[in-house]
Amino acid sequence: MATWEDAHWESSVDSGVPHRDQRSGRYQRYVPDPIDGVALAVGGEVSRQVAKVERSIRALNGPGAEGLAGIARFLLRSEAIASSRIEGIAPSAQQVALAELGQSETIRGVSNQAQLVANNMTIVRAATTELVETDVLTVDHIVELHRSLLPDEPRHHGLRTVQNWIGTSSWTPIGASYVPPDPAQVPAHMADLVDYMNGSAYAPLIQAAVVHAQFETIHPFTDGNGRVGRALVHTVLARRGLTEHAVLPISLVLATLRDQYVAGLTDFRHSSPAGSAAASASTNAWLITFVDAAALAVEQSEALMARINELRGVWQDRLTAHRTASGMRSTPRADSAVARLLRRLPEAPVLTATTLARILDVSFPAASAALDELHRAGILTTKSIERGARAYVAREVLDLITLSARPRT
Structure with a gap:
């Protein structure tokens, strides 16, 4: 059963940071349920909305969608910039376009942040081609995707072997807004995640939503989890044949709905028995957030x-x-x-x-x-x-x- 477990933090810092960041003590970290093979009761309203949005996505990417194909890179650039802004990285559109140009020519004055976003564009394209064509996804594929997204930060490469957290300070998880599971559990959770990704028990949008939320819940890397998690959304949708000519700019929407996004992920992290009505209700709350974002992404694509x-x-x-x-x-x-x-x-x-x-x-x-x-x-x-x-x-x-x-x- 998914639960919050008590853990103890022993601080190794005794100077150089505020006293509150030197604290040792108890904190709670989350232990998620497995998702592969676990029954999920999707609510009728959610199911109908999923069917409607998936029809819209197929129409956007289907026959006669030359207009979308013609702005595929525009959408990819917009999506990469929006994804970076979720993480507090905010280069201008011009800087990102110059960084793209700098991949083949010498350009002065391009910021490191813009170069990072331009690199992310390249990797997201790879995620919707190479990973889509792979017969069976593995944990190593996701580890390599992460490595590609953070090419110059080897200290963050590989599944984490330390505790990480979101919020509070860099020194202690005490008081953090979210603490993911024990690092010893990460390999098993990631193996379960890729098993679920290789199946097709649920509609593509539902699968993409669950994959993203579970990945962010596991938080398997010491940095770059958001970038990888959003790339996995595109991977799932493309593997399931829902997006063909261009990425669906879901991050573009989520970046503008930050509070709803965080609230949806919080709803997903329930502490109820697997397969129970309470567990399904929590997951459905996240699905509503994600599917509504997908619907807005379709509208955004059409408007663009x-x-x-x-x-x-x-x-x-x-x-x-x-x-x-x-x-x-x-x-x-x-x-x-x-x-x-x-x-x-x-x-x-x-x-x-x-x-x-x-x-x-x-x-x-x-x-x-x-x-x-x-x-x-x-x-x-x-x-x-x-x-x-x-x-x-x-x-x-x-x-x-x-x-x-x-x-x-």
Whole structure:
């Protein structure tokens, strides 16, 4: 049965920190139930909402979803930024886009936080490809995912062998808002988690919700648990075939509903007999939080697609006006570098001629001319990125990412 167990903390700190952080004493840590093979009574209202939201997700990702595929990287970038903000990491959308550019070119002035988020984007893509194609997931897959998300922090690699906690100070779990299970229990809990992930007893959204909450409850790493837990949501949804063309930006929603998110995870951590009505009620409370976030994520995706389509219309009008005033034909050829660049801007809002030449497979002069034309049309601005080099920025795309991540009121 899931329970809160008493444990004793013996402090090894006797100076250099406030007296309250030097305390030894009793605290409580959580022991979760296994989830693989455990009966879960999903409430009728929750079940109907799950079915409705999953239909919406399939429609978003199904046939005719070219619009979503066209903004897949936009959604991934927005999702990565939102995920980082949940952990208190908040680089600007422009910094993240510059960090992406810096993965293939030399860019000065990019923050470490932006580089971290750009790396997270790369890893989330891997989680929805490599892990999706794996026949059987193992604990080692999740350990490797974590290692990839924290490549420069080897001290945090591997399942934890020490007690960790959330809240209070860095020195003592006494008074923490949540203390996960004894480190000795972590391997068994993680083995149970991957067994559940490899099954399909419940609907994809329910499975993703339970996996995320159980992972965060186990808190198997000394750092980076939030990043891995959110990546696992995308892994489950993609493995179950629910998301195909792009990630569902659930973190984008959860980042704006922070209090509800924490309350939902707290509800999930019950202390009732496994399979009991009380245990199911606690799990259902979390499912409602998660499924409602998924529904909002669908709405957010639809709204973002509509806004980007509107923005493309505005850009086309500006380009037409510029070309007409310059004595050129009003619209460029569909296969021209300019036209192709215009279609790619939501995916790549910060570009150099070198990067664009590689993306479009055109010459450097052709890429430079296309960027310069959109700059003169008022669609792109410029930013110095290195001595004698500049990037072209689709500011309105970055503003749209920033707007979408604002907290809901």
